[in-house]
Amino acid sequence: MSEAGNSPARRTRSGKLRVHVMHKADAALWVVVGALVAVTVFAMVIMDYGKVNFFDACVAALGDFWEMMSTPGLAGHFTAEDVIVGLFESLALAALTTFIGAVIAFVFGLFAAVNLSNKAASNVIKILMSIFRAVPTILWVLVFSVAIGLGPEAAVAGLLFHSIAYLVKAYSEAFEEIDPGTLEALRASGARWWQIVFQAVIPAKTNELLSWTFIRFEINFVNAVAVGAVAGAGGIGYQLFLAGSFYLNLHEVGLIVYLCLAVAVVLEIIATQLRKRFIVQQ
Amino acid sequence: MAARKLAPLGPNGGAEDSLAKTNAFFRKKTLVLFAMVVAFFVINGVSGAFVEFDFVSAAVDVPAGIVWMLSEFAPSASSLEYLDSIMPALGSTILASVASSCIAAVFSFILAVLGSRSVGIGGPMALIVRAIASIFRNIPVVAWALVLLFSFKQSEFTGFLALFLTSFGYLTRCFLETIDEMSTGPIEALRATGATYFQIVVQAVIPMSVTSVISWVLYMIETNIRDATLVGILTGTGIGFVFDVYYKSFRYDVAGLTLVTIVIVVIACETLSNYIRRRIM
Secondary structure: OHHHHHOOOOEOOOOOEOOOOOOHHHHHHHHHHHHHHHHHHHHHHHOOOOOOOHHHHHHHHHHHHHHHHHOOOOOOOOOHHHHHHHHHHHHHHHHHHHHHHHHHHHHHHHHHOOOOOOHHHHHHHHHHHHHHHHOOHHHHHHHHHHHOOOOHHHHHHHHHHHHHHHHHHHHHHHHHOOOHHHHHHHHHOOOOHHHHHHHHHHHHHHHHHHHHHHHHHHHHHHHHHHHHHHHOOOOHHHHHHHHHHHOOOHHHHHHHHHHHHHHHHHHHHHHHHHHHHHOOOO | OHHHHHOOOOOOHHHHHHHHHHHHHHHHHHHHHHHHHHHHHHHHHHHHHHOOOOHHHHHHHHHHHHHHHHHHOOOOHHHHHHHHHHHHHHHHHHHHHHHHHHHHHHHHHHHHHHHOOOOOOOOOHHHHHHHHHHHHHHOOHHHHHHHHHHHHOOOHHHHHHHHHHHHHHHHHHHHHHHHHHOOOHHHHHHHHOOOOHHHHHHHHHHHHHHHHHHHHHHHHHHHHHHHHHHHHHHHOOHHHHHHHHHHHOOOHHHHHHHHHHHHHHHHHHHHHHHHHHHHHO
16 A cells, blocks of 8 residues: 555555545544433433333323313313413513513623623623523522512512523624724724713614514523423413312313413514524524 | 715705704614613513512512522532432433433434425425424423323433423424525435435435534533423422422522532533534534
8 A cells, every 4th residue: 555655545445545534523523423322322221211101101191192282271270361361471571581681681791792891801701601501590490489589579580590691692792793893993083982882882783682682582481481380480380380280180281381382483483583684693 | 064075965955964864863763772762661660560570679689689599508518418319310310311302303303304495305394394393392391291290100201201302392493494504505416316315315414414413412401401400390300309309398508509510510511512512513
């Protein structure tokens, strides 16, 4: 194989040209895929499947699911008014969280964007945000419901952390995309920091910031439902929990699921459109 | 005088015209900004009144609550002996999160290929797949957990299934976008050479999408570890259940310790997946 050393083309042991060359990234990819498969197999082998027969349980679960989805209705535990009010309560919790979070995240976002702030402040905020994100939303809410008492304040306070962390990331990345020429021109003309923010940053990014805020509103609605169920923070999520865990009534669960589904799908469609129109993919 | 010199049109008409335009532009902008601020306060006020949210007491209570939380939920020395009961639950939660993400990824990928606009089998399939993805993604995880709990009872497998079903919907949507964003050149080239559908998928679709698929799966694992606490509280499994038990029995120091272990795992997982993303890209 002396000619293999001279020519750049790699050959196989039998002298054929190699068509596939393993790059470092490919090797890393296969290691990752292998590791994921290994962990998955290991997890499925040692998993505790409980005492139920798998196929019977599957059949029962599908039957329940079908009953839930095909015959939604009220069974006397809630009135239609209760459920609608609950739905709006969840929406209101989501709206409050989004708006309060947006204001706080805007300030943090300005300091987290490296072109408007310094490296140290940006890093401190990014570390703080990753701690905010590391604690699951539901645990923030549970902790706050003992720290400040059960109620909408605890729910909103708990939901705020992830909302802020998400929006700070979205906002600061939007700010960092601003044309450095604009900032330089304003700085050269002697504009102060807050003048730069209000004359260049906000006007250039209004649409994008609002789109991200709405996308977060969609996520916050889903979270508000989940939090209502577990932390007793009210809203339609709590009714879902009652219907499922206390009254064991699949028809009511079905009705509430349809309501949540309808709201979530509408929000999702709007969010997708906003993302397509206003958010530039890098 | 300066404005007049800069104006390109006419001796005086152009300058006044452009000045008026500039003024109108800024007036409109101020109005839009003002309308947004008003809308902000109105929506906040209405929502706040509706759920009886007290802004003043929230502003006072939340910082006090954070201080209280830091002191009460701080792990104490005696809580360390409970690590023996926390660690196995944490391990099973991580395993369930990885397994549910990976298995969901396989099913989602197949569905996404069949339903994609570029390499899908066409017909109503694209719509059906999108509808399935949307339904699975948007049914609250609480509802999944409750329905599964009826038939699968309290076992790790129930938690796994709940995570699997939500991951399935989410990943299908992400994979659909990934596949539709791919360049269609290699697919058309293969089709022109007479490759079968299976060959096109194996030789073009999978190699072109595999890095972003892995990236989404890693993201899903992170999300599932966080969601596993919610699912765990509902289905009585994993780390969520452990937290719930200590939380409800007022052992806040042990609950705090559980919280700290979750934070460490989530941050470690995030760091690891960022590292992997850099290596495979």
